[in-house]
Amino acid sequence: MSNRAEREQREDQALNRALIWFGGAIAAEALVLLVKRYYVDYWAEEAGIAQFLLRMFPILAVVAAVACAGCVYWSVQNIKKEKKTVVSIVLSIVSALVAVCAAIFALFTGNGVKAVLVLVPVVAVLALVYYLYQKEFFVVSVSSAAALCALWCMRQDPWSVKVYLLAVAALIVIALCVALTLYLKKDDGVLTVSGKRIRVFGKSTNYKIILGACGAAAVLVLASMVLGAAAAYYVMFAAVALLFVAAVYYTVKLM
Numbered sequence: 499m500s501n502r503a504e505r506e507q508r509e510d511q512a513l514n515r516a517l518i519w520f521g522g523a524i525a526a527e528a529l530v531l532l533v534k535r536y537y538v539d540y541w542a543e544e545a546g547i548a549q550f551l552l553r554m555f556p557i558l559a560v561v562a563a564v565a566c567a568g569c570v571y572w573s574v575q576n577i578k579k580e581k582k583t584v585v586s587i588v589l590s591i592v593s594a595l596v597a598v599c600a601a602i603f604a605l606f607t608g609n610g611v612k613a614v615l616v617l618v619p620v621v622a623v624l625a626l627v628y629y630l631y632q633k634e635f636f637v638v639s640v641s642s643a644a645a646l647c648a649l650w651c652m653r654q655d656p657w658s659v660k661v662y663l664l665a666v667a668a669l670i671v672i673a674l675c676v677a678l679t680l681y682l683k684k685d686d687g688v689l690t691v692s693g694k695r696i697r698v699f700g701k702s703t704n705y706k707i708i709l710g711a712c713g714a715a716a717v718l719v720l721a722s723m724v725l726g727a728a729a730a731y732y733v734m735f736a737a738v739a740l741l742f743v744a745a746v747y748y749t750v751k752l753m
Contacts, residue, residue, distance in 0.1 A: 512629040519629075523622035530599070530614050538608045555604035562597035566590055577694070595621070609654050617647065633698050635748035637675050638711040642741040644671040645715035649737060652722050652730035665723050672716045679708045707747070714740055 533551070540548045569590035576583045599617075602610040620643055628636045648668035651661045682689060687699030718737050722730040 516626045516629040519625035520622050523618050526618045530611065530618060534611045538611050555600045559597050559600035559604060562593045562600060566593035566597055569593055605660055613651060631748055631752060632700060634703050634708055635744060637679060637708055638744045641672045641675045641712040641715045642737060644668040645719050646734065646737050648719050649722055649730045649734045653727055662723060665719055668719055669716055672712050676709060676712045679705060711740060711744055
């Protein structure tokens, strides 16, 4: 098979996987709307269902988190034994998303449901970026998305302890993106897992752009934490502009 045919095959596979993510996002969005109907917009005679969901979401968050940890361990063992990891990785991702959504529902109730309604398409777009763009842009997108989610929550519920904890979580995500970038930089973009070398970033990667974008996202979150909700509203536009510039840069680079 020629190099062109192989490239086209890889592109088709990436597009199919991205479409699967979008299909899953549509199903998840429908499920969240169902939760909104019986958890937020319930009628008086349906209050019992809402109370049941309120008690169940913390339990579901813990169970899904434990399941995620188990699936991650399973994935690592499969990688070490050079077995197929598709099922274990998919289950890890799904259980992690369920844990996050259930925790948000339990902590923020109505506002949490609104946040997840936004979070689902964000995850779908990140999947599209992961499969169709350079992995460098995916890291930048994750850090920017984390910052935008934190800023949106600050705007919705200012000066809340829970929101500030989410902002700290966003900073942790950004820090992990920075740590991953610095780790890959030491080995020219190659990640070593159980002795197996996996190229993540291209050889021509500009690490300053990735680190600069992550640093800017962190500064925007910190500024909003200090200045409050009014600042968060305007800082969101700066975060969107940052992501747009990165998208243009990596799109041009992809051509």
